[in-house]
Amino acid sequence: MDGELYGMLTRLVALSPSDDPGLNALVRRTCAAALSLPALPSDGPAVDHPVVADFAEQFATDVSVLSDAQRGALSKALGARTFGVVALTFVADYLPRVQAGLAALGLPPVPAPADWDRDTEPVDLLLNGFAPMVGARRALDPVLTEVVRLRGAVQHNCRLCRSLREGAALDAGGSEPMYVDIERYEESTLLDERQKAALRYVDALIWTPSRIGTDVAAGVRAHFTDEEALELTLDVMRNATNKIAVALAADAPRVPEGTERYLLGADGQPVYG
Structure with a gap:
């Protein structure tokens, strides 16, 4: 199988920004519960943040009906951190789906990371690393x-x-x-x-x-x-x-x-x- 792609997926699992480990754990737990799938591993315990949890649950369940009130509350609560947390929510939402799909098709699972990545910018890795890497496949x-x-x-x-x-x-x-x-x-x-x-x-x-x-x-x-x-x-x-x-x-x-x-x-x- 494509070791480069699997390596990128492992890097996404390893994301745990030093300023948001508790929120990262929260969205991983929340999205997995909404999907009835195993959660991605987390770097420490989840924090209690009802606004982020509400947003993440709706994001995973059906993003098309996410309300202006929900996105406004998230932006007000997180400010400049909003985009990064939404990117982490996407990883929390979609990698468990990918794992489920690979298992259903009998393909190898995504390897667990050896350590946490506390420095890489999630938005950059996701949109400028993962997305074009997949898009380049033919x-x-x-x-x-x-x-x-x-x-x-x-x-x-x-x-x-x-x-x-x-x-x-x-x-x-x-x-x-x-x-x-x-x-x-x-x-x-x-x-x-x-x-x-x-x-x-x-x-x-x-x-x-x-x-x-x-x-x-x-x-x-x-x-x-x-x-x-x-x-x-x-x-x-x-x-x-x-x-x-x-x-x-x-x-x-x-x-x-x-x-x-x-x-x-x-x-x-x-x-x-």
Whole structure:
């Protein structure tokens, strides 16, 4: 398997900023409880912070209905620390999902860290380290990758993500009629069985990660190699970083209406315009 990707996931588990270890422990405990999954390990005990706990629970359960009152209370309580704590909440929310997905597919688990990382900036590691590292992988074809991305965009109701269309996927056969069908993929005649198997897995990771059905896992195993299945799992996590923008109401589209074409560069970073 991809040692570089697994190493990055271990680094995310190891995050424990020196100024927020108690809050990091709190969001790890809260998100896991909301998902009925084992919590990531923590560097010390959780603090008692009802505002952060309330935000983290809603973030994990359904970020699309997180209220202005909840995000306002978090910002008021944390000030300049807000963005970093939301990034830690994402790690607490999504790495247990990834572990559950890997287990369901019979893939190796994420290794536990040897020590805590108290110095690395969580936002930087997540958005400038993890996200482009996954985005640079090309085991999956661009249309499948885009179909998976757009399903997550709708499930998290990310306005920016819903407004984007990846150019390589369009050039490879992606189309608006196909993308419309993603919302009712089981009935679609435009999406093939491989794409549908991927979308069932996407939905399971997003909504029922503690209960990934054997049929869902079998569908992935039937259509994807180990390398592809790992990339698929981590694509769901990479796409879900949109939860951070949605949670902070920072997901406005770049165009006033319609869609915008972009490219996912060889370095895994989006290229606009």
